[in-house]
Amino acid sequence: MSRIGKLPVIIPAGVDVTVDGSTVTVKGPKGTLVRQFHPNMTIEMDGNTLTVSRPNDDKQNRALHGLSRSLLHNMVTGVNDGYKKELHVQGTGYRAAKQGNQLVLNVGFSHQVIMDAEPGIEIDVPSANKIIISGIDKQRVGQFAAEVREKRPPEPYKGKGIKYADEVIRRKEGKAGKGK
Secondary structure, three states, rough: OOOOOOOOEEEEOOOEEEEEEEEEEEEEEEEEEEOOOOOOOOOEEEEEEEEEOOOOOOOOHHHHHHHHHHHHHHHHHHOOOEEEEEEEEEEOOEEEEOOEEEEEEOOOOOOOOOOOOOOOEEEEEEEEEEEEEOEEEEEEEOOOOOOOHHHOOOOOOOOOOEOOOOOOOOOOOHHHHHHO
């Protein structure tokens, strides 16, 4: 039995879940998420808990069991609390700004990098070197944060670039640091 898959998903107050066959709709204070699950997975609602079960122990069903439960949990958490990723911009002259619904990055190129926010994604730039990306869909928040980081990933010699707030960059010595 899947350790993750057998755990129930507890629905907090203020969140409404509708199960219609393999389609699950989750409504909460922050928004609404709809997801189509694999037809082999059975999603049942008992009061304020959701449980996911599988028909048999086939390899595909075992893999889908834990995945389905995690996706359900992420949907419930997203509409109730939301998700956010924090990025730091490091480097001389490197900075970020928000113009309307766009993120404007000056990260060492001859031009500005302009990124449009996807629907359901909010961008906040509290300072010139800090970017906060938030939303209700964990996958979309993480994907957009990865796309922003991809514009100028941190380099190991000086540490310049865009990095996650909790990311640790392993620094390397340059040519001059090598012993004789």
